[in-house]
Amino acid sequence: MKQTLLSVTCILLCTLFVNAQDIIINKDTTITNTWNIPKGSILKFGSKGKISGNGTIRGGIIDAAYTQWIFDTALNVFPEGTYTNVFSARWFGAGHFKDNHVPLQKSxxxxxxxxxxxxxxxxxxxxxxxxxxxxxSIYKGNFSNCSIHLYGESSFWDSGPGTTLQYTATDGFALGLQLNKGSEIDHLTITGMFKAPEGDDRTYYNIPFENFNDVNGKCTPLYAGLVIDYDGSKNVSGSTGIQVHDVNVGNFSIDYLISPNGKTFNADILLFENIRCGNAKVGFATGQAQEKGNVIRGIYSWGSVHTLFVAGKYGKAQAGNYTIDGGNIAGRCIRLFDISQAGWYSTNISNLFAESLGSIGSISTQIPVSISNSTFHFMYPSKVGRQVLFNSNNEKVVFSNCILRYYGLQDPLLIKGKATFTNCQLSGAVVSE
Structure with missing residues (x-):
């Protein structure tokens, strides 16, 4: 093996071994200028090799353990690729700091x-x-299309250690995607600082939406976990074709927030699959009418949530087109839906199981809405008082093949407004007062 000296400054006496086109770094190295690595060369890191400095590395196919710290965050790294087509956030030192924003954002x-x-x-x-x-990504002062596959080692229902992004601020958002096209986010747990109200059942289930806030009084109303299209200050195009799956987001005012900026369009063809909502004021909120062809397939919440799904109240206060298919809601969810879609686009819901539920919520619409093949078990009136279990303004809101009940009781079901029930089982008589 031929030993050569590279024209870089070394913290220690650094020896780089070159075998054919492979470059092996096994001691700490500092780069203060530009290092151009020949095409096809593998930049392989030994167990103790790390590059520091404020220089630039161009080229090289990176080969290193995913858990190894190999680059200083002051470096600019433009590799030819990586040996496994994967770049690790640990390579910039993520996980080694009290505040990991810089290495994560650098990655x-x-x-x-x-x-x-x-x-x-x-x-x-x-x-x-x-x-x-x-x-x-910003080009000539405007956002431009960008794409990423960002993933970790969590499941949406972890019972052991996974990848947790722990956002310690009490405003803004934990992770945001702006004008992303075809990005994929998966196998992450994202946690914030929101602390949900507590109390006995009668107190808790009667908290109005406007009063269901962070008990420490610190988290802002739009404090969010995962946000798509957060900024409307540059251009109005939005994201398309994003997939979010096997993700657990909790302890935010809003866990998942789409198009809150009031300016952008698109945010369409979005797929959310196997997502979990932790403690929050709102589990999932939408913002504008071009959010079309979006699917939530498998939404789960066993925490303290006031309203699971809100449409037509944030951003432009318009309703997009969402299909919610499958979910399990338990814990302490006060209401499932607050949907105000006017004549925009319809939300259609199927295959939900909900228990310990305060109410299904309210739907205001001029167009048909379908709720099918779902089961709703409500909290007993003896524990929370008599609740309005559903409120609708239109008989075009149709429940089909659903069960609505106080489990084991035949108490009347307080349902206001208009709705149509087809082939449904209700545990008691429907009353409006």
Whole structure:
């Protein structure tokens, strides 16, 4: 093996071994200028190799353990690729700091600034950080299309250690995607600082929406976990074709928030699959009418949530087209839906199981809405008082093949407004007063 000296400054006497085109780094190295690595060369890191400095690395196919810290965040890294087509956030030192915002954001930017990279892996661990992580690209003062696959090692229902992004601020958002096209986010747990109200059942289930706030009084109304299209200050195009799956978001004012900026369009063809809503004021909120062809397939919540799904109240206060298919809601959900869709687009719901539920909520619409093949078990009036179990303004809101009941009781069901029930089982008589 031929030993050569590379024209870089070394913290220690650094020896780089070159075998054919492979470059092996096994001691700490500092780069203060630009290092151009020949095409096809593998930049392989030994167990103790790390590169520091404020220089630039261009080229090289990175080969390193996913849990290894190999780059200083002051470096600019433009690799030819990685040996496994995966870039690890640990390579910039994520997980080694009290506040991990800089290495996490640096990892995201490295993916977006390199046309050869797409997959950003965050190994298992807890990553605390205090500033919003942004997946965005700016060109000539405007947002431009960008794409990433950002993933970790959590499941949507973890019973053990996975990848946790722990957002420690009380405003802004934990993770945001702006004008993303075809991005994928999966196998992450995202936690915030929102603390839901508590209390006995009668007190808790009668908290009005406007009073269901962070008990510490710190988290802002739009404090959110995962946000799509958060900024309307530059251009009005929005994201398309994003997939979010096997993700657990909790302890925010709003866990998942779409188009809150009141300016952008699109946010269409979105797929959310196997998503969990932790403690929150709102589990999932939408913002404008071009959110079309969006699907939530498998939504789960066993925490303290006031309203699981809100449409037509945030952003432009318009309703998009959502299909909600499948879910399990337990814990302490006060109401499932607050949908105000006017004549925009319809939300259609099927295959939900909900228990310990305060109410289904309210739907205001001029167009048909379908709720099918679902079961709703309500909290007993003896524990929470008599609740309005559903409120609708239109008989075009149709329940089919559903069960609505106080389990084991035949008490009247207080349902206001208009709705149609087809082939449904109700545990008691429907009354409006």
């Amino acid at each position: 995201i930017n490295t993916i977006l600034n390199n046309g050869t990279l797409r997959n950003l892996f965050i190994p298992r661990g807890v990553y605390a950080y205090s500033k919003s992580l942004k997946v965005e």
